[in-house]
Amino acid sequence: MTRRFLVTGGAGYVGSHLVAALRARGDAVVVFDNLRTGHRAAVPADVRLVVADLADHAAVDATLGDGPFDGVFHFAGLTQVGESMREPYRYLYDNVATGIALVDACVRHKVPRFVLSSTAALFGMPDEVPIREEARIEPGNPYGDSKWMIERTLLWASRIHGLRSACLRYFNAAGADPDGRLGEDHRPESHLIPLVIDATLGRRPPLEVYGDDYATPDGTCVRDYVHVTDLADAHLLAFDRLAEGDVVWNLGNGAGHSVLEVIQAVERVAGAKVPYRFAPRRPGDPAVLVAAADRARAAGWRPRFHALDDIVRTAWAWREAHPEGYGG
């Protein structure tokens, strides 16, 4: 039987890759997105796109009322750590208020399962790396805290109303659809791999590498890059695992890569030099953020794009073919 899902933020980077994965297995999808950072062209023409803001409760109710839905995947929200330090209340208000209202609407419309895009930003400056799900939660910014508040909302919705939920804490989503249909097009872009690629293509000034004196092998920050298609697979798996109970997974590649390693990977894939220079550290940047994704792996998650070069290759192919992103 065809299953039917609502994907908030399905016109965005990670959400659009999940929409593709759901459709590849024959599921029906409705996308709810205000197109603030998402792109109409990222949503297939035959998928219903509701262009509305989650703060428009009537639109959320009307969409869910047009169910039934087997589940909701919630990607929509404000996503910039730095911006959240400048506009804390906007982040707390927008992300938390819309998240709570969406969870409430799901309960009222009897949606049985909910999958949340959470974040590694919950962990702030971690005591231990790799970071396990049980690690101390101490968000270092309002963005991370807003996700934690939605996680807490889901905990109570599960206990009180029986809404099953999966909280998927991603580390750094990276790469692009291997078939070249979808990719990353944030404006402005803040993620390292597209920034390195655009610097290499001469589409932006030389890359600034923040800090060269961290306690890492080459002195630059180490992060965990997980392919966006592997993330989409993890969402499908987490949804299925909800049959057994609630899910909390940290999702990463398990292997960290430094900024200089990313630069070298782009140089290998592009066959060109990456222009960059060192700049002072950014306050609040931990030296190393790497996930212990053992829980998801034990549940059967098998990332297909482990190697950094494979991740970069898909991102490079997307950018070469779509120099203007979805705008071209």
Ligand SMILES: NC(=O)c1ccc[n+]([C@@H]2O[C@H](COP(=O)([O-])OP(=O)(O)OC[C@H]3O[C@@H](n4cnc5c(N)ncnc54)[C@H](O)[C@@H]3O)[C@@H](O)[C@H]2O)c1
């Ligand atoms: N990209 C990453 O590396 C990463 C890492 C950890 C967590 N996440 C989380 O994953 C989710 C998706 O991230 P992304 O990189 O795809 O971001 P994105 O900006 O590409 O996608 C977000 C989508 O949500 C839509 N949206 C935002 N606010 C909305 C609102 N109030 N109502 C309706 N639609 C709204 C945007 O238009 C966009 O299409 C986010 O919740 C983010 O916090 C992303």
